[in-house]
Amino acid sequence: MMPGCRSVLALLALACAPATAQNAPARPAATTENVTVTGIKDVDKAVTDFVGAMAVPTRVAGKLARWRTGICPIVAGVRPEAVKLLTKLVRDRAAAVGAPVNDRDSCKPNIEIVFTTTPQALLDTIFIKYPHLLGYHDNSAQATKLATVKWPIQSWYSTATDDLRGNVLVDGIKPGGVLTLDMPVAAPGGGGGMQTSASPTVTMTMPGAQIVNVTGGRFNDGVSSDFNHVVIVVEPAKLLDSELGTLGDYIALLALTQIEQPEHCQELPTILNLLAPGCPAPPKTLTGVDLAYLRALYKVTPTANFHGQQREIIYQMDKSLGAKE
Amino acid sequence: MAQRSWILAAVFGVLILPAWAQEHAVSTHPDGTGDPDATTCRPPQPLPGSRMSGPQVCKLNSQWALLRKNGQDISADGRDIIADTKAGSAGMNCTMMGGGASSAGQMQCRSQ
Numbered sequence: 227m228m229p230g231c232r233s234v235l236a237l238l239a240l241a242c243a244p245a246t247a248q249n250a251p252a253r254p255a256a257t258t259e260n261v262t263v264t265g266i267k268d269v270d271k272a273v274t275d276f277v278g279a280m281a282v283p284t285r286v287a288g289k290l291a292r293w294r295t296g297i298c299p300i301v302a303g304v305r306p307e308a309v310k311l312l313t314k315l316v317r318d319r320a321a322a323v324g325a326p327v328n329d330r331d332s333c334k335p336n337i338e339i340v341f342t343t344t345p346q347a348l349l350d351t352i353f354i355k356y357p358h359l360l361g362y363h364d365n366s367a368q369a370t371k372l373a374t375v376k377w378p379i380q381s382w383y384s385t386a387t388d389d390l391r392g393n394v395l396v397d398g399i400k401p402g403g404v405l406t407l408d409m410p411v412a413a414p415g416g417g418g419g420m421q422t423s424a425s426p427t428v429t430m431t432m433p434g435a436q437i438v439n440v441t442g443g444r445f446n447d448g449v450s451s452d453f454n455h456v457v458i459v460v461e462p463a464k465l466l467d468s469e470l471g472t473l474g475d476y477i478a479l480l481a482l483t484q485i486e487q488p489e490h491c492q493e494l495p496t497i498l499n500l501l502a503p504g505c506p507a508p509p510k511t512l513t514g515v516d517l518a519y520l521r522a523l524y525k526v527t528p529t530a531n532f533h534g535q536q537r538e539i540i541y542q543m544d545k546s547l548g549a550k551e
Numbered sequence: 552m553a554q555r556s557w558i559l560a561a562v563f564g565v566l567i568l569p570a571w572a573q574e575h576a577v578s579t580h581p582d583g584t585g586d587p588d589a590t591t592c593r594p595p596q597p598l599p600g601s602r603m604s605g606p607q608v609c610k611l612n613s614q615w616a617l618l619r620k621n622g623q624d625i626s627a628d629g630r631d632i633i634a635d636t637k638a639g640s641a642g643m644n645c646t647m648m649g650g651g652a653s654s655a656g657q658m659q660c661r662s663q
Contacts, residue, residue, distance in 0.1 A: 350621060351632060366587040366613035525570045 272493045273543045275517065278350040279492070280485045281539065283532045284451040285362040286397040287387045290535045291451040291484050292523055293320070294388065295336065296328030299481065303341030303460075305524055308509045312339060312474045319478035319512065323520035337481045345375045348459060352382075359384050359457055377501055378464035379473065381480040384455040389526075390439040390448030397454075405435040450528035456481055468500065468510075475512045476500055483523055518546040575609055580637055583616025591615060596627040605629055 266272050284291050299316045301309040316337065320327050328334075342348050352359050353373040360372040361383050372382065384395045408427045441448040458480050465473060476497050479485070488498050491505040494515045499508035522542035526535045581591040589612050595604035605627040610618075618624060624635040 350617055354610070354618060356630060357614075366611055370613065460656075 234376045258405060266493060269547055270544055273378045273515075273547060274540055275493060276494045276496070277519070277536055277540050277543065279488060280483075280498075280519065281532075281536055282484045282486050284387070284484070286385070287449045287451045288532050289449070289525060289528065290523060290539075291383065291385045291450040291453050292528070293325050293482065294450075294452040294525075294528075296326040296333070297337055297481065298328040298330075298333035298335050299337040299339060300335035301339045301341075303307045304462075308470055311470060311478065315471070315474040316478045316481050319475070319520075320482055323482065323517060325482050325520070325526035336453070337456045337458065339460065339481070340478055341460045341462050343461065343463055345380070345459045345461045349373045349375055352457070358396070358398055359455055361385065375459065375461075378461045379476055379480065379501065380459055380487070381484075382457045382459075383453060383484045385484075386454040387438065388452055389472070390441060393439065393457075394452065395436055395438070397451075405432045405437070406430065407432070442510065445531055445534055446527065446529050447531070448529050453484075472500065472510045475510075475516075479512060479516055479520070482520055515543070515547065518543045521546070581610070581612070581615040582613070582619050583612045584613050587611065587613035587616065593625070598627050 233392065234549045261473065264457050281290055283289055295319070297320050302313045315533070316339075317327050337462050340348065349360075353369060356371055357363075359382060360369055362385065363369040363372055384396065384398075386394050388394050407430045409430055411426045438449060458477055460473065460477070479497060485498070488502045491499050491502050491508075495509050495513045496515050497509050497512050498516075499505040500510075502508070521540065522539040525542060574593045575590040576585070577592050577594060579594060581593055583591075585591070590609050591612055592607050592609040595607050598604070598605050604630045608625045608629045610625070618632070619635065619638070622635050622638045623632050624637070625631070626633045
């Protein structure tokens with residue numbers, strides 16, 4: 227976790243208004259283990275479309291991000307009993323899909339779940355004080371776009387890149403200093419022959435550059451993406467019809483994977499349909515499809531390229547959903 | 552002599568360049584105008600109830616602009632977001648509505 231995140235907790239706690247969610251009824255989380263997909267002609271295609279629509283590669287490494295360190299969720303803005311229920315639910319869901327969980331009570335929070343009646347004010351504060359929590363951005367225009375609240379439950383992902391030698395760099399945090407490299411220059415007319423110590427060199431000066439160790443392979447470059455910190459903001463006033471357990475499952479999905487929240491109903495049954503406009507009878511718990519996706523994500527080869535990772539997930543999901551049986 | 556001054560200039564140029572390149576605009580009340588990705592710094596301000604000054608506060612112009620849009624400022628100690636006392640809040644008439652032993656009530660503001 228980035229330095230300064232402890233203080234974000236205080237900021238988030240101050241910014242959130244414990245409101246209507248306090249009165250939301252608590253419901254024990256249902257466990258969804260059986261996978262049934264009915265009424266879909268081509269499950270194989272539906273799975274491919276689902277993965278294609280949902281999976282988001284990180285901006286720096288271009289891979290699917292997932293938790294490598296144990297998750298440690300913290301909830302603010304609701305009653306203590308709801309805090310307990312939501313924290314346990316996210317941890318349980320993580321454990322069920324193979325994501326690492328930090329079991330210590332005093333763990334350093336890396337997933338912050340905030341219920342607030344003023345989500346945009348909270349995001350404005352994050353933009354001003356902790357912009358790295360918005361996720362990777364190149365400039366202020368991108369940061370402003372990222373900091374715009376669009377959904378009643380929305381998530382922001384700070385990711386890190388893990389290179390071949392295990393060096394972890396938080397995406398978007400620019401290192402100070404200037405990197406200089408002396409690159410050998412091919413002799414005129416030379417056909418790429420052996421360079422000697424007498425070969426001419428050119429010095430390249432790169433401010434803020436980072437060194438990342440890679441294999442050089444196209445399908446597996448030895449680099450992977452991890453979550454560094456996730457912020458999930460919930461506006462309870464817009465979710466009065468949903469039970470706390472349902473919200474908890476939606477939150478758990480956002481906490482465990484970086485997904486594109488769908489603008490329209492998904493063909494496969496997924497809890498993401500809860501907030502997609504015009505979805506009749508959306509699921510009230512994580513579905514078999516959601517769990518299959520998460521399980522596949524936490525089994526995927528972390529260093530494979532994005533398309534390879536997508537293919538692995540589709541294969542695993544097809545297997546769990548019985549599409550190829 | 553001429554050669555020596557060239558060497559000095561070259562050495563000085565190399566040493567000074569990084570510091571010069573990182574120099575930021577300074578304003579006592581940054582309003583966020585200009586390049587949104589450029590940094591503007593506010594010089595140290597006296598800490599309330601103290602003879603000491605707080606730190607210099609440097610933010611991107613886009614961050615200063617959002618603060619001003621929301622009628623906010625950064626506290627003298629550089630830690631908190633506070634109401635902007637220099638903004639035109641004089642035109643607002645705020646009253647506390649409701650509230651009691653168990654609730655804090657609600658602030659309502661109207662422009663005069």
